[in-house]
Amino acid sequence: MLTKDFYNTILSQTFSPCGNYLVVGDIYGELSIFHLSKIVEAEALLSKDDLTPKNRFTVKGDYQVNSLxxxxxxxxxGGVGEIFAYCWKAIKTTKKPQLAWSIEIPEQKDDIGKTDVVALQFDEDKNLIYAACGDNVYIFHLETRKLLKTLSNHTDYxxxxxxxxxxxxxxxxxGTVNIWDLRTYKVSNKIEPHVNESVARPELGKWIGALSANEDYVLCGGGPRLSLWHYRFxxxxxxxxxxxxxxxVAEIYKEKILAGGISKLFYQMSFVGEIVSEIPxxxxxxxxxxxxxxxxxxxSLAGSSSKIAICSNFLYKNQQLSLS
Structure with a gap:
């Protein structure tokens, strides 16, 4: 188990609705739950137990947790070929919470195995779940858990x-950023960063690994450099x-840009590219x-390690959590 944790990778994280719990999902199909209240106290004297999970349980063996x-x-x-749902009440009070329900992802054409559920979004107003799986986006109704629509326009996963x-x-x-109009379920616009000379990095490929948007800008990066694009033009x-x-990782957060990836640093920047902080x-x-x-x-920052960096002011690391 120690070797397993040493070589572990955390692909996804989320906070509980109350904000008191941090949940992380790893490549071994496990969820680890941390209690945040003591961890974030500035003057707290923390033991090793305080910095390790209060509970761990397996969603499905041999299947990684891709998204939360x-x-x-x-x-x-979001696992492999399926979306699993657990009640928050059970997660907080039970060592081995039972599965509440699940949604099976449709099998894709020419797909040898089940597809990863790499990203999930929720539309609270319409009660819809958007799931990125393979080269499609599936839209499910939360209440009925029925497939409403499939968005197919990408040529790779x-x-x-x-x-x-x-x-x-x-x-x-x-390498394409598709902008779908959810009123028509059609692609209304697209961005191809890899064809822009100031952004392209051919040696790293054309893939896009992170996206964010607000009313003015689209932020994206991957093989191409992290770049901010005017939404309208x-x-x-x-x-x-x-x-x-x-x-x-890339996000427009208030008046700042947050970003990370294959790097020893996680960055906070201004919209014009000035670096505000670099977190190791x-x-x-x-x-x-x-x-x-x-x-x-x-x-909370996590990735190809069993360690999780906790930053209370977004400028430097305050604590380091560990899966073991």
């Missing part, structure tokens, strides 16, 4: 999706001068960065 999504009453777990307003943005190995606004070998990380690759403001302000 917090709903008001349930935790959704997806890495990320993000929703803003009536648009859903998707991207992956084919689809032209580059900022190309970020980072020392990375691939971007897996133990993982060779950062795959997940999540944050919350209430009840505790915390940024």
């Amino acid at each position: 999504l917090t709903l008001p009453n349930h935790l959704l777990v 997806l890495h990320c999706i993000t929703k803003f307003g009536n648009d859903l943005l998707s991207s992956g190995e084919d 689809l032209s580059t606004s900022t190309v970020f001068p980072l020392d990375d070998k691939g971007i897996h 990380v133990s993982a060779v690759t950062t795959y997940s960065a999540i944050h919350q403001d209430e009840p505790f302000k915390v940024l």
Whole structure:
């Protein structure tokens, strides 16, 4: 088990609805639950037990946990070929919570095995779940758990999706950012960063590993450099001068840009590319960065390591959690 944890990789994280718990999913199909209240206390004297999970349980053996999504009453777990749901009440009170329900992902054409559920998004207004799986985005109704629509326009498998307003943005190995109009389920616009000379890094490939959007900008990066694009004109606004070998995490957060990937550092920057902070990380690759403001302000960074960096002010690492 010690060897297993030493070589572990954390692909996904989420906070509980109350914000008191951090849940991480790893490549061995396990969920680890940390209690945050003591961890984030500035003056707390913490023991090793305080910095390790309060509970761990296996979702499905030999299948990695690719994505996590917090709903008001349930935790959704994106595995391989299936989305699993657990009640938050059971997660908080039971060592081995029972599965509440699941959604099976349709088998894709020419797919030898079951497809990974790499990203999940929730539309609270319409009660819909968006799931990026293989080269399709599937839309399920939460209440009935029935498939509503399949969005098919990518030529290779997806890495990320993000929703803003009536648009859903998707991207992956084919290097294209598709902007879907959810009123028509059609691609209304697209961005291809790898064809832009100021952004392209042919030696790293054309894949896009991270996406974020607000009303003014689309942020994306992967093999191509992390870059900010005008939402309306689809032209580059900022190309970020980072020392990375691939971007897996990128987010527009308030008036700042958060980003990480294959790098020894996790970055916070301004919209014009000025670096605000550089946080050293133990993982060779950062795959997940999540944050919350209430009840505790915390940024949690995880990736190709059993260690998790906890930052209370988004400027430097305050604590380091471990799976063992």
